[in-house]
Amino acid sequence: MDIAVQAGLILLVGIVFLLIIGVPIAISVGVSSVLAMFTILEFDNGLLTSAQRMFTGINSFTLLAIPFFVLAGVIMNNGGIASKLINCAKILSGKMPGSLAHTNILANMLFGSISGSAVAAAAAVGSTMGEQQEKEGYKREFSAAVNIGSAPTGMLIPPSNIMIVFSLVSGGTSIAALFLAGYVPGLLWGLACILVALIIAKKRGYKSQIEISWKQKLLVILDAIPSLLLIVIVIGGIVGGVFTATEGSAIAVVYSLLLSFVYRSIKIRDLPSILLEATRTTSIVVFLIGVSTIMSWVMSFTNIPGLIADLLLSISDNMIIILLIMNIVLLIIGTFMDPTPAVLIFTPIFLPIALDLGMDPIHFGIMMVLNLSIGTITPPVGPVLFVGARVAKLPIENVIKPLAPFFLVTIVLLLLVTFVPAISLFIPKLFGVME
Incomplete structure (x- = not known):
């Protein structure tokens, strides 16, 4: 048997x-990849x-952004910021029927975008909003579905x-362009x-x-502005070229930590446990x-991507059909x-x-992230589905x-984002971060 075939079988099987x-998953990928490597060398x-x-x-300056953003998210989870964003979302939801449900959705969009974690949003916002909705006569199953369905918007x-x-894995696609490209799909999901x-x-x-007075509304919004400013400062700085995503x-870490100290929701003695959780x-x-x-090295040697490309193109050379197959997979x-x-x-x-089909890598990246975000709420084992159901104290x-x-x-x-590139690419082009 050819060495490349042997390595590919060991890797996949x-x-x-x-x-x-x-x-x-990490151990599975690592052990299989090393064993496949031993058949080649x-x-x-x-x-x-x-x-x-x-x-x-892992020797990448850009990669440092991940531990810092994770740490910022953990600090905010422990820093009382979620409750302030929920109060702000209540004001924004206005007088619509089922306003507490809309509050849950808006809070997930705000908190998820700041923390960068759908699971954290489902847990932090759902645990607070679920109880409030139940007191107002909302069915617990409906409240859980609202929380689960909207939690991934922050991804x-x-x-x-x-x-x-x-x-990183796509060869250095612009992070600023990816960030901007995610806004419209994320907002559309929430809407x-x-x-x-x-x-x-x-x-x-x-x-x-x-109904509450305008004075109370103003106080709630003012109280939430310092938390919301984090998004403006970080994204504005990255897009404006003031600093890199890593910087x-x-x-974000420094700002969220200072804010938590100002709110007195985090003490010095809490830092070791916060750092441990982020680590x-x-x-x-x-x-x-x-x-x-x-x-990836083994896959390149065995030409697995090329074989899969040939397989897909043997089914059809129609871009619509191939993209539908990718989305289903x-x-x-x-x-x-x-x-x-x-993603890795x-x-x-x-x-x-996708590139051979003429698809922009930014467009493909947003399609992929949106697709996998939907997977987090999809039965039987979507992680956000599990967390949201557990928070609501309901069986899946x-x-x-x-x-x-x-x-x-x-x-x-997902279908709109896949087949209408402008949904993803309009804002990056508007800000001049891509051609």
Whole structure:
């Protein structure tokens, strides 16, 4: 058997087998990639090359943005910022029927974009809003579906760690352009969820919030402005060329920490546990990136991306059909795999095909992130679905039916983003960060 075929089989079969028996994705990818490497090179050279590949993969200044953004998110989770954003979202939701549901959606958009984590948004916002909605007579299943369906918006609205990962693995796609390209799809996702919640709220007779005075509204908004300024400072600085994404992530840490000290929600003695939590999350991501570079080397040697491209093109040479197949594959992968490893594994496979079809890498990146974000809320094992159901104290099967309308509108949004490039590319072109 040809060496390349042997290596490819060991890589693919090894990853699938290890995942099936419950081995973590990072270990599965790493072990399978190193074993495949040993079929290509002698043991000593294979071990040395694997180590060199890992070091090269994580030896990146841009990659420093991920641990800093993760740390900023952890600080904000512990710093009482979520409650201030929820109060601001209540003001923005106004007098619409089912206003608490709309508050949940808006709070997920705000908090998710600042923390960069859909799971963190579902947990932090859902735990607060779920109780309030239940007191107002909202069905718990509906509240859980609203929270789950809107939580991933923060993966698209910058700053987004998954976009930084895509930038690295795609060969240096502009992070500023990716960040700006995520705004419209992220906002459309949130608006689609609001539309679904509004229709259901009218049908069930859910009322709006109690009217409060303009003075109280102003005080709530003023209280939230320091938290919201974080987005303006970080994204504005990156897009304006004042600092890089990595420098912006460090600024986000300093700003969120100072803000938490001002709010007196974090004390010095809390810092070790915060740093430990951020380190745990970061170590998983960085290790994944490291082992994925070994996998990418093996995939290049075995020509797996080329074989998959030939397979897709043998099915059809129609761009619409190929993009639909890509989306279906990514939707399925996203149900059981975290977005980060999915981006690391499938970008080297699908991006060359997309480029051959004439697709802009920014457009492809947003399509991929949106697709994998939908996967986080898709049964049977979407991570946001699990967290949202647990926060609502409901079994997953009770949430799936009320979640269906939210899932449907996100699929429609995915098709629009896939086949209407302007949705993603309009703002980056407007700000001149891409041609």
